[in-house]
Each structure stands twice: as structure tokens, then as C-alpha cells.
């Protein structure tokens with residue numbers, strides 16, 4: 001084996017023949033993303049800027065989130081950004097802005113501090129946050145009624161819980177919008193449950209190695225057998241603080257991840273909204289307006305009440321066509337003004353806008369067009385059989401219709417939606433402090 005040190009990897013994701021490591025199959029960040037410009041290699045027990053890292057709470061495309069005990073008791077969550085982003089992040093600018101407004105910390109995960117750390121992959125912005133529990137996406141699986149899981153179970157939040165999550169996250173959106181900010185990535189994965197008081201909990205009960213040793217990967221190994229300077233010795237599977245999460249009556253959720261957020265006055269060219277939650281005008285024209293979060297909220301409303309996404313669009317080269325076909329099937333024909341921007345519509349529609357084919361990419365030579373049974377949003381809603389009586393189900397479907405309007409100018413604002421009787425009738429702690437304009 002050659003003993004010379006390995007060359008510095010490129011400061012971007014590798015191409016197939018540049019892969020350095022044996023594959024790690026655990027659900028962690030991709031090991032190849034440890035390169036200059038990428039993630040900071042974290043080893044549990046190591047100290048970073050006086051902070052001892054004891055447990056991985058989560059990871060995203062741009063960061064890893066680590067639990068840190070404080071010397072004087074209490075804990076913080078440290079978000080270590082990839083170093084590529086560290087110079088340019090608007091997340092920090094927006095968080096600083098929000099932190100100045102007292103109301104902000106009730107709705108958005110609270111930024112407690114920030115610093116920079118230089119590691120083998122460059123300089124990383126490190127954001128100090130209050131530690132939170134699992135996301136709304138994952139907490140549902142942890143509810144006692146679904147453990148142990150039986151096959152016939154519909155894994156979704158009980159309606160009162162879903163309603164409270166929706167109201168609190170809508171209050172967060174209303175707060176952001178009143179302050180001229182769009183979240184840009186509104187989705188259940190970015191709504192986090194608050195914890196019970198973690199302060200007095202001894203560190204041994206929280207350390208990842210002690211709590212779940214098998215959540216740590218086998219050693220990270222280079223294909224060429226050399227020592228790697230840019231990756232950690234092992235990867236950790238995220239261990240959200242499920243046992244410390246408060247989910248009984250009066251629970252709190254906060255909106256997190258301002259990584260895709262922007263000031264309305266300075267919209268990005270390409271928002272990061274997940275595929276199924278993107279508004280049609282954004283898909284077809286790239287237009288960014290103040291109501292994109294509201295569209296996402298309408299889709300999430302459907303999802304939390306029924307337990308199923310409204311638009312489930314798998315990744316494909318034709319994903320936008322897939323989305324628009326699904327959208328028009330569930331919500332009705334696009335207005336002409338929008339339809340004319342759909343450059344591939346002739347693969348599916350005849351000239352008088354009559355649907356003749358649902359096969360993505362068009363009808364292959366020698367094949368017959370494909371026609372599928374279509375269900376409206378209301379039919380999909382009823383088929384999911386949500387745990388609501390008929391009257392309430394009717395109200396929710398009307399609410400979704402009101403929100404998911406093709407004309408952005410007609411969509412209600414978060415404050416308008418909050419004022420709807422369906423949201424008014426549920427009490428979440430501290431309602432009186434919310435200003436609805």
C-alpha cells in the first residue's frame with residue numbers, strides 16, 4: 001500500500017470515480033460530502049469552541065445539529081453549517097433580524113448565539129439554538145398509540161393535535177410575513193416539537209454512545225486504505241430527543257430552518273420549497289410572490305388532517321409535468337394565463353385543452369395514450385377518511401380550497417387564515433399575545 005498522504009479532495013460533491021469511501025448504509029449524511037467546503041467532521045466527546053459535542057440531533061443538506069451540555073447546566077443545539085455556505089448565508093441575517101422582535105422566539109427556534117470554527121474543511125458558521133425535539137414529520141411515529149404498530153393503523157395525528165400544530169405553525173408564518181419575511185421551506189420536517197425542561201437532565205442520560213451505541217456507524221474507511229483528514233472517524237445516526245419531548249395537551253411547536261427564508265423585498269431566484277408543496281405559478285413561471293408559503297401551508301393542512309400528502313411527486317425528469325397533472329386533476333383546470341406557460345402541455349392536452357394522455361413524457365411511438373382515474377382534492381380527502389365529523393370535514397375542505405387558489409392575489413394571508421373560525425375555536429397557549437392585522 002502506498003503510504004503517501006492522499007490528495008486534497010475537490011471542494012464540491014464528487015463524481016462517481018472520485019468517491020473516496022466504503023459505502024455506509026445507515027441513515028446519516030452522505031460520507032462523500034465530507035470534503036473542503038462540506039460538513040465539519042464531528043467526533044462525539046470532542047470539544048468545539050469550548051462546547052463538548054455529545055449527541056447528534058439531526059442533519060440536513062447544509063448542516064449537522066449537535067447537542068451540547070453547558071457547564072452551568074442546561075443544553076444547547078449547535079447547527080454547524082457546511083463551510084461553503086458560511087460566507088453567504090442569509091439564514092443568519094434573518095435570524096438576527098427575528099431575534100430583535102420579542103414575539104419571534106415564541107414561534108421560531110430561538111437563536112442564542114453564533115461563532116465561526118475553522119476545521120479541515122474550512123470555516124464553518126456555527127449557530128447556537130435552543131434544543132428542540134423531533135419534527136412534526138417524525139414525531140407522529142413516536143406517539144404511544146402507534147407503538148407497537150399494527151398494519152391497519154392510520155399513522156396520523158389526532159385531529160386536535162393536528163389542528164394545534166397547524167395553528168401554531170400558521171402563527172409563525174403570520175409573524176414572519178408581518179415582518180416582511182417568507183420562510184421558503186414550510187413543511188412538516190421544519191416544524192419542531194418543544195421539549196420538557198432538559199436543564200436538570202444528567203449528561204449520561206443524553207450522550208449518544210450511552211443511549212444508543214448502535215446509532216454509530218462502523219469506522220469510515222477510504223477505498224485506498226489511507227487516512228482521511230476531511231471525514232470523521234465514524235458517522236452518527238441522528239438521535240432526536242424523543243423521550244424528552246412534550247406532546248400532551250398544551251404542547252408547543254416552533255418553525256425552524258430559516259435556511260430557505262428570504263425578505264419579500266429580496267426574493268431568491270430559486271426557492272428551496274419541497275416539490276409537492278410548490279405553487280403552480282412557481283413551477284410554471286418561476287415567479288416568486290408573497291404567497292408561496294401560503295400555498296405550502298394549504299398542502300400541509302391537507303396532509304396533517306388526512307395523514308397523506310396532497311401531492312406526492314416522486315423525483316423524475318418529468319416531475320414538474322407530474323405535479324401539474326396531479327394538481328389539475330385534484331384542483332381543476334389551470335387558468336389560461338398560467339396554462340400558456342406550460343411548454344410541454346401538448347404531451348397531455350389536445351389543442352382545445354382536452355386531456356388525452358397522462359403518460360409522463362408523452363405517448364411513446366406505437367403506444368396508446370394512458371388515461372388515469374382522477375380524484376378531486378375533496379374526494380382524496382374523504383377517501384383518506386379523516387377522524388372528523390361530516391360538518392368539520394366540510395369546513396376543512398372549504399378552507400383548503402380557499403387557500404389553494406390558482407390566482408396568488410386571491411389567496412388569503414396567514415393572518416386571514418388564522419381569523420377563520422376553524423382556527424379561532426382552538427386555543428393554543430398565549431393566543432392573546434398574537435397580533436392579527
Ligand SMILES: Nc1ncnc2c1ncn2[C@@H]1O[C@H](COP(=O)(O)OP(=O)(O)OP(=O)(O)O)[C@@H](O)[C@H]1O
Nearest residue numbers: 057058059060061062063065077129131132257259
Ligand atoms: N434546535 C434544534 N434542536 C434539535 N434538533 C434540531 C434543531 N434544529 C434542527 N434540528 C434537527 O436537524 C434537522 C436538520 O436541521 P435543518 O433543517 O435546520 O438543517 P439544514 O441543513 O438547513 O437542512 P435542509 O436540508 O432541510 O435545508 C432537522 O430536521 C431537525 O430534526
